[in-house]
Amino acid sequence: MIELKINGETKSVEASPDTPLLWVLRDVLGMTGTKFGCGIAQCGACTVQLDGKSMRSCLLPIGSVGARAITTIEGIGATPVGAKVQKAWLELEVVQCGYCQSGQIMSAAALLANNPNPDDADIDAAMSGNICRCGTYVRIREAIKRAAKA
Amino acid sequence: MFETDTATAPAPSRRTILKAGAAGGLLLVIPLPLARADDRTKAAFAPDAFIRLDTTGKVTLVMPQVEMGQGIYTAHAMMMADEMDADWQMVSVEAAPPNTALYANPMLTVQATGNSNSVRAFWKPLRTTAAAARAMLIAAAAKQWKVDPASCTADSGNVVHAASGRKLSYGALANAAAKELRPADPTLKTPDQFKLIGKPLKRIDTPDKVNGTAKFGIDMMPEGVKFATLAASPVLGGKVGNVDGQSDAMAVPGVKQIVILDDLVAVVGDHYWAAKQGLDALNITWNDGANANVTTALVWADLKKAAASPGLVAKKEGDADKALSNGDKLEAKYELPFLAHAPMEPMNCTVHVTPDSCEIWVGTQVCARTQEAGATITGLPLEKVTVHNQLLGGGFGRRLETDATEKAVRIAQKVDGPVKVVYSREEDIQHDRYRPSYYTQMWATLKDGKIDGWLHRVAGSSVVARWLAPAFAGNHNIDFDEVDSAIDQPYDIPNLRVEAVRAEPPGVTTGFWRGVGPNNNVFAVESFMDELANKAGKDPVDFRRSMLDKNPRLLNALNVVAQKSGWGSALPKRVGRGVCCQPSFASFIATVVEAEVDENGEVHLRRINTAVDVGTAVNPDTIRAQLQGGIVFGLTAALYGEVTLENGRVQQSNFNDYRMLRINQVPNIEVHLIKSAEPPGGIGETGTTAGPPALRNAIYAATGIALRRLPIDREILSGRKKA
Numbered sequence: 001m002i003e004l005k006i007n008g009e010t011k012s013v014e015a016s017p018d019t020p021l022l023w024v025l026r027d028v029l030g031m032t033g034t035k036f037g038c039g040i041a042q043c044g045a046c047t048v049q050l051d052g053k054s055m056r057s058c059l060l061p062i063g064s065v066g067a068r069a070i071t072t073i074e075g076i077g078a079t080p081v082g083a084k085v086q087k088a089w090l091e092l093e094v095v096q097c098g099y100c101q102s103g104q105i106m107s108a109a110a111l112l113a114n115n116p117n118p119d120d121a122d123i124d125a126a127m128s129g130n131i132c133r134c135g136t137y138v139r140i141r142e143a144i145k146r147a148a149k150a
Numbered sequence: 151m152f153e154t155d156t157a158t159a160p161a162p163s164r165r166t167i168l169k170a171g172a173a174g175g176l177l178l179v180i181p182l183p184l185a186r187a188d189d190r191t192k193a194a195f196a197p198d199a200f201i202r203l204d205t206t207g208k209v210t211l212v213m214p215q216v217e218m219g220q221g222i223y224t225a226h227a228m229m230m231a232d233e234m235d236a237d238w239q240m241v242s243v244e245a246a247p248p249n250t251a252l253y254a255n256p257m258l259t260v261q262a263t264g265n266s267n268s269v270r271a272f273w274k275p276l277r278t279t280a281a282a283a284r285a286m287l288i289a290a291a292a293k294q295w296k297v298d299p300a301s302c303t304a305d306s307g308n309v310v311h312a313a314s315g316r317k318l319s320y321g322a323l324a325n326a327a328a329k330e331l332r333p334a335d336p337t338l339k340t341p342d343q344f345k346l347i348g349k350p351l352k353r354i355d356t357p358d359k360v361n362g363t364a365k366f367g368i369d370m371m372p373e374g375v376k377f378a379t380l381a382a383s384p385v386l387g388g389k390v391g392n393v394d395g396q397s398d399a400m401a402v403p404g405v406k407q408i409v410i411l412d413d414l415v416a417v418v419g420d421h422y423w424a425a426k427q428g429l430d431a432l433n434i435t436w437n438d439g440a441n442a443n444v445t446t447a448l449v450w451a452d453l454k455k456a457a458a459s460p461g462l463v464a465k466k467e468g469d470a471d472k473a474l475s476n477g478d479k480l481e482a483k484y485e486l487p488f489l490a491h492a493p494m495e496p497m498n499c500t501v502h503v504t505p506d507s508c509e510i511w512v513g514t515q516v517c518a519r520t521q522e523a524g525a526t527i528t529g530l531p532l533e534k535v536t537v538h539n540q541l542l543g544g545g546f547g548r549r550l551e552t553d554a555t556e557k558a559v560r561i562a563q564k565v566d567g568p569v570k571v572v573y574s575r576e577e578d579i580q581h582d583r584y585r586p587s588y589y590t591q592m593w594a595t596l597k598d599g600k601i602d603g604w605l606h607r608v609a610g611s612s613v614v615a616r617w618l619a620p621a622f623a624g625n626h627n628i629d630f631d632e633v634d635s636a637i638d639q640p641y642d643i644p645n646l647r648v649e650a651v652r653a654e655p656p657g658v659t660t661g662f663w664r665g666v667g668p669n670n671n672v673f674a675v676e677s678f679m680d681e682l683a684n685k686a687g688k689d690p691v692d693f694r695r696s697m698l699d700k701n702p703r704l705l706n707a708l709n710v711v712a713q714k715s716g717w718g719s720a721l722p723k724r725v726g727r728g729v730c731c732q733p734s735f736a737s738f739i740a741t742v743v744e745a746e747v748d749e750n751g752e753v754h755l756r757r758i759n760t761a762v763d764v765g766t767a768v769n770p771d772t773i774r775a776q777l778q779g780g781i782v783f784g785l786t787a788a789l790y791g792e793v794t795l796e797n798g799r800v801q802q803s804n805f806n807d808y809r810m811l812r813i814n815q816v817p818n819i820e821v822h823l824i825k826s827a828e829p830p831g832g833i834g835e836t837g838t839t840a841g842p843p844a845l846r847n848a849i850y851a852a853t854g855i856a857l858r859r860l861p862i863d864r865e866i867l868s869g870r871k872k873a
Binding site: 015016019020023024026027028030031032033034035036037038039040042043045072073074077086089090093095096097098099100101102105123124125127128129130131132133134135136137138139140141 | 218219220221352353355356357359360361362363364365366368369371377403404420421422423424426492493494495496541542543544545546572574575771772775776778779780781782783786804805806810811812813814816818819
């Protein structure tokens, strides 16, 4: 049994410590908002936050999480920054298919929590690990700026 | 606001009849009214298979067209709500169950979402249905009030009798409306009467997509579900030989079962990770079969050999041979590679097979074919196969195929209880149905600075011949998609011939890929136009303008984009602008890409403008988004996209070697919408076809290097290799 603190709740899961967090979230706990995209930390679809820092959950063994607080897309709206990001995303209608957007929002919220006024270079640096196959990048950039001003 | 669960198949008496329309497409003929109370929704009023109205006033649109990011749930709901005068806040949508008779795409004859035609195909049928519903609601109110229906109006979910100040809600009228006769030919609104169409309404599918609650196929969790992942033969078409290491795999914590079929091995576990670890623990040897020696070089040798002979004539005007036999002649041969789709949601399918049922959860562009596949494999009658269609985490044509579903059903036949089969990204890229490689030869002669003779010979695999065989046979064995945007190229050319050569690559199954045939033909035509302009000593935009007399909408788009992009103004060294004009998918689009080519041959996108006359813009914001995203999709292919084969195996595997454009590489993309009251054109694929030729022409302008093959070759652009 491993204890994980997810979105403010403690969950006990039965899985070996080398199991990536992604699969514990999705398949063991049924929290399917976090997405599988590549399995090798190339696409960012599986992004969650650990103590506020964005992390790729597909390569993060649960045994290494320890006491750090996990935040997922299901919980990010409860943070002021997360709520602002979600609002900006809808105001600018960023989303197309939406599959990558959980990861995009988690990365954007982590960026804004640490840097309330990112410029284009900051946005590029924080967001270039998140692929969007629908090509919503132009609006992601605008929405981050909108959320920063909100 | 929307539901994606499916209803049971509607009663067979509710037939939608398809018949050939005058315009060569198909018209949806609406059946007699039926007031069937749906068991699940308790709809009081269901005038046909598309619209349900309950007594609370909730209107549900049953959507045959699937939502894969293109915004069709919203666009179709707007078309329906506007024509029905429904209250937009009371409208929701639901994915249609499989039923070709009821839900076939009028332009494809198959229950399919593709070819950028969902708005076009349903523009009239869906609005006619909604207008009939409105007329029946008005008739019901008028009867109750004992007034002339013509004295009543409808507005935002109410019928109003202005003279007496009376008003009844649609919900209150639902039961009575169900007893009214459906008008055969209800009057449709004129564009000036539209209240919703043309407004940038917020999408109805996106709120759930920003908080993790939206469900894609891969998110299905039926009670007791197990998780599986699979390996098919790395050599395309190979079979399973020996499977060693089974005890090692079974020893992986969480592994439950190994499924060995003739062409694949799957491992089932308590979660995907267990299944993947179990699969990796196996040592599978494969019988490679007939394709063990297939290479990219072999595919291209075959293709070029086939293309050396004339193809079937798809279009002929004037005398191309005569015009090409004298004058200033130019020849160019363009090459496009195989491409994988790589939707962000890897291929997956959840299936529960029992002795007398097969239940499938999947996001698919072909719902009815999915049901048919389930029935064929299990031997069950069609009605015992249920399909719950879900949101698609990208389609791009990949989900027009049922191959992944077929594999999942076959695996599920061996598993007790429901099983979710998820492809690894590597499996997804290495077992795709690939965009065909195309070899396109262009010949033209110039006379007085304009094109006089033109021969366009396209050679490649025919997807239509496999996917929609009757449409291939019915078109004299010419694949309409292979020649799309070639036979209808936009320029005034007096002597023209378009030829199609079908050449199937050994071992590789091809499929539709966003932008389909126009991807190739727009690239060839627009690249060639720039080379011809250069030969004529003309500016590329002026050269095109001089031959667009018969295409005023495209000419206008070209003029708009030239102005917005600052066409002709000075640029720094090694920076160029490139243009692309296209009338594809019945929309008129001109695009300018500005790009820099650095000394190392790397290409940097600087600015992108596109002007679009899509006709009536149902939701202008969605159109902007589709252009922006489509251009990125196309430019990704132009800059990186290529699937290659060695020893019958696809060499690419994941996003490290099948690269995608990322946010740091994408500049602002400005979309200029041209106002128009013409019927709507398609939009989902147009940006994808526009981006690559515009970029290729920008590189040509920046460097003078005429690239004739994609993806771009940085060795050539750096001067390290000759073009």
